[in-house]
Amino acid sequence: MKMVWLELNGCSGNIISLLDxxxxxxxxxxxxxxxxxxxxxxxxxxxxxxxxxxxxxMDQEFILAVEGAVPLKNGxxxxxxxxxxxxxxxxxxxxQLLGERARYVIAVGACASHGGVSxxxxxxxxxxxxxxxxxxxxxxxxxxxxxxxxxxxxLAHLIYFGEPQLDExxxxxxxxxxxxxxxxxxxxxxxxxxxxxxxxxxxxxxxLGCRGPMTTTDCPIRKWNERINWPVQANTNCIGCAQxxxxxxxxxxxxxxxxxxxxxxxxxEVLEDE
Amino acid sequence: xxxxxxxxxITRISGFMEIEVTVENRRIIDARTKGQMFRGFEMxxxxxxxxxxxxxxxxxxxxxxxxxxxxxTIALEQAFGVEPTIQGRxxxxxxxxxxxxxxxxxxxxxxxVPDFVKMPENYPLYQxxxxxxxxxxxxxxVIVQHYFDSLPLSRSAHQLLALFGGKAPHNHGIFxxxxxxxxxxxxxxxxxxxxxxxxxxxxNVMIPDAGTLARYYPxxxxxxxxxxxxxxxxxxxxxxxxGTLYVEPSVSVDAAAGGAVRxxxxxRITEEIDYSWYTDSLDTYTPFExxxxxxxxxEGAYSFIKASKMENLSFESGPLARQWxxxxxxxxxxxxxxxxARVMEAKKIHEILxxxxxxxxxxxxxxxxxxxxxxxRGQGLxxxxxxALGHWIKIENSLLDFYQIITPSVWNLSSxxxxxxxxxxxxxxxxxxxxxxxxxxxxxxxxRSFDPCVSCATHVFYPNxxxxxxxxxx
Ligand code: SF4
Numbered sequence: 034m035k036m037v038w039l040e041l042n043g044c045s046g047n048i049i050s051l052l053d054x055x056x057x058x059x060x061x062x063x064x065x066x067x068x069x070x071x072x073x074x075x076x077x078x079x080x081x082x083x084x085x086x087x088x089x090x091m092d093q094e095f096i097l098a099v100e101g102a103v104p105l106k107n108g109x110x111x112x113x114x115x116x117x118x119x120x121x122x123x124x125x126x127x128x129q130l131l132g133e134r135a136r137y138v139i140a141v142g143a144c145a146s147h148g149g150v151s152x153x154x155x156x157x158x159x160x161x162x163x164x165x166x167x168x169x170x171x172x173x174x175x176x177x178x179x180x181x182x183x184x185x186x187x188l189a190h191l192i193y194f195g196e197p198q199l200d201e202x203x204x205x206x207x208x209x210x211x212x213x214x215x216x217x218x219x220x221x222x223x224x225x226x227x228x229x230x231x232x233x234x235x236x237x238x239x240x241l242g243c244r245g246p247m248t249t250t251d252c253p254i255r256k257w258n259e260r261i262n263w264p265v266q267a268n269t270n271c272i273g274c275a276q277x278x279x280x281x282x283x284x285x286x287x288x289x290x291x292x293x294x295x296x297x298x299x300x301x302e303v304l305e306d307e
Numbered sequence: 308x309x310x311x312x313x314x315x316x317i318t319r320i321s322g323f324m325e326i327e328v329t330v331e332n333r334r335i336i337d338a339r340t341k342g343q344m345f346r347g348f349e350m351x352x353x354x355x356x357x358x359x360x361x362x363x364x365x366x367x368x369x370x371x372x373x374x375x376x377x378x379x380t381i382a383l384e385q386a387f388g389v390e391p392t393i394q395g396r397x398x399x400x401x402x403x404x405x406x407x408x409x410x411x412x413x414x415x416x417x418x419x420v421p422d423f424v425k426m427p428e429n430y431p432l433y434q435x436x437x438x439x440x441x442x443x444x445x446x447x448x449v450i451v452q453h454y455f456d457s458l459p460l461s462r463s464a465h466q467l468l469a470l471f472g473g474k475a476p477h478n479h480g481i482f483x484x485x486x487x488x489x490x491x492x493x494x495x496x497x498x499x500x501x502x503x504x505x506x507x508x509x510x511n512v513m514i515p516d517a518g519t520l521a522r523y524y525p526x527x528x529x530x531x532x533x534x535x536x537x538x539x540x541x542x543x544x545x546x547x548x549x550g551t552l553y554v555e556p557s558v559s560v561d562a563a564a565g566g567a568v569r570x571x572x573x574x575r576i577t578e579e580i581d582y583s584w585y586t587d588s589l590d591t592y593t594p595f596e597x598x599x600x601x602x603x604x605x606e607g608a609y610s611f612i613k614a615s616k617m618e619n620l621s622f623e624s625g626p627l628a629r630q631w632x633x634x635x636x637x638x639x640x641x642x643x644x645x646x647x648a649r650v651m652e653a654k655k656i657h658e659i660l661x662x663x664x665x666x667x668x669x670x671x672x673x674x675x676x677x678x679x680x681x682x683x684r685g686q687g688l689x690x691x692x693x694x695a696l697g698h699w700i701k702i703e704n705s706l707l708d709f710y711q712i713i714t715p716s717v718w719n720l721s722s723x724x725x726x727x728x729x730x731x732x733x734x735x736x737x738x739x740x741x742x743x744x745x746x747x748x749x750x751x752x753x754x755r756s757f758d759p760c761v762s763c764a765t766h767v768f769y770p771n772x773x774x775x776x777x778x779x780x781x
Contacts, residue, residue, distance in 0.1 A: 040323075042344050044476075045322065045370060046366070046369020047369065048369070052413070053462050053465050070432065073323075076318050077421040077435040078436070080315060082435065083318055104344075106603075110603060112343060112345070113323060113344075116314075119313070150351075157347025158347055177477060232487040232674070233488075233673070257475070258462075261466050261470050265473075266473065268487040268489065269479040285359050286358070289358060
């Protein structure tokens with residue numbers, strides 16, 4: 034099956050995250066799983082010749098993976114993804130052109146799935162997730178970035194078994210079905226009420242604003258970067274990057290206890306006001 | 308008779324950019340680099356909790372996210388009056404160095420090699436109509452193999468970053484006061500083990516491969532020279548006990564002609580916006596002064612990338628600037644020198660990481676307690692993979708009130724200055740002779756030598772008089 038990876042308004046962090054995947058890694062993916070036809074950060078061709086690769090696909094079957102949001106401001110002219118015969122093509126035009134024709138569409142990462150950081154208030158570029166501009170089902174893989182295994186696992190499911198079971202928000206249940214809090218390695222501290230008062234401590238991060246209880250991914254058991262670590266193990270709280278509404282509904286990321294001087298001149302812990 | 312060539316998209320860079328060059332007798336006589344995306348982080352950050360800047364600004368860039376977390380942290384530490392612990396500094400600088408290795412290995416093999424080495428033609432991702440591939444088949448195919456061999460190594464560099472940072476990209480471990488990570492002997496030895504593999508690869512594969520490219524493409528030592536003004540905000544510098552391991556904040560004007568290396572004075576940094584899509588009551592300002600609003604309908608503008616200046620001059624920043632300013636590499640300033648300097652820098656950073664690792668002592672790195680100021684300001688300046696990065700913040704009512712960011716790619720991919728002089732990469736393109744106007748491989752190669760990251764955005768401006776578009780079908 035052919036595949037297009039389309040980068041839109043974002044940080045290109047999802048293709049970098051994909052390159053961080055191992056077994057399968059990027060080379061296995063492109064040689065054994067899909068025929069990658071277009072990827073902005075990696076393809077050899079440039080300019081109009083690159084776009085020819087895309088337009089040659091129009092009547093063929095392909096999977097479309099998208100990272101980044103779609104800016105709507107000024108008729109979409111806040112992001113141009115190429116120049117075709119003297120005409121600028123906006124991200125909006127490109128996603129609509131490819132999105133309606135692809136066999137499957139996968140929104141990879143927070144920006145593609147719901148706007149993410151690119152749509153952070155006051156959303157200066159009027160960015161939206163790709164589902165908002167497509168009249169079809171989009172498989173949603175939120176996360177900032179998307180874990181390489183989440184993408185590669187979803188891709189494997191599509192190739193070998195067809196569409197995976199999705200929840201009502203379009204997320205594969207086998208990845209997004211259980212909260213972080215349920216499987217967190219620090220859960221026993223939570224149950225005993227032993228809470229960290231500062232990042233860097235080895236106990237439960239709940240009082241610092243941990244979003245593990247409301248974020249449904251498998252970070253505690255899958256971990257990141259070849260299973261070496263994950264944010265709670267690095268003595269920080271989960272900031273809910275894989276939940277819809279990130280970043281704005283997750284702010285402030287860290288609700289920090291700080292020390293202030295009370296009337297007697299003693300240092301006391303104060304929970305910073307939201 | 309002149310004609311225009313438009314190249315868009317410029318692939319194998321981070322972000323979206325269009326290059327427009329004017330060519331006369333096969334020579335580039337004018338150039339415009341136009342960033343093609345806009346998100347407006349500076350506006351988004353206003354009103355957020357100060358500490359959130361660390362994780363928020365990382366999302367500016369997926370390949371150099373660590374750099375932003377570091378610059379934001381340094382700016383906040385200055386505003387809060389916090390000194391990072393020394394162990395915390397070693398760990399977070401180590402993380403930052405891992406990002407250099409990740410970036411440089413990926414930039415050389417995944418972004419640069421396909422420009423000079425014929426990748427497998429039967430694979431669609433690697434198909435191209437470029438003709439200027441000069442390596443003998445055997446040598447060519449060895450480097451193609453190295454392209455794939457490099458993938459696990461850049462991945463491992465990110466794995467080391469995550470070992471302390473929790474994950475990569477977008478780490479959690481760099482934070483006010485140092486780092487949140489604890490140090491264990493098993494982490495130290497894991498780093499040493501993985502670094503040995505990466506070091507062997509840099510020494511025995513990457514540096515020789517870069518040498519091969521330089522041998523077959525010596526003409527690239529002649530083009531892409533540009534202004535030759537070099538700038539660095541410094542990195543891996545001023546450790547209380549170790550001193551400076553790499554480069555201190557410094558500049559050199561017209562370095563190739565013998566310009567002296569001087570200490571950088573950040574008060575001389577300005578931005579100019581006459582040719583970019585922003586409006587403000589000021590068209591030139593210092594970083595703390597103002598944040599212009601985006602305005603795509605502005606007459607005469609063509610890019611969302613502003614023009615950054617130091618002492619009213621355009622500067623180049625990045626690996627070649629650092630290698631030159633620190634005295635490590637001074638062969639020349641050109642397209643190929645940029646590629647070579649990046650590869651040589653990987654070796655240098657690898658050495659620095661081993662030194663930092665040697666200083667680490669098992670245990671929590673510790674963070675000093677601090678007060679959230681009601682009002683304060685701070686600047687976080689550091690050199691990162693692609694060059695000089697600055698964050699300038701003001702806090703008001705304990706919230707972020709002002710956030711200015713000047714990324715390395717603003718230095719390198721500036722639009723014209725207010726006086727109409729070209730930006731750094733634009734200047735590097737001008738004067739280049741194109742061997743084949745229908746398939747101009749020079750433009751992409753020169754631009755990629757700057758490792759652009761179009762984290763600020765642009766959109767194409769249609770002048771009233773439409774130029775004659777020669778569409779490039781390479
Ligand atoms: S650290 Fe977060 S996810 Fe883990 S137990 Fe505490 S609140 Fe739950």
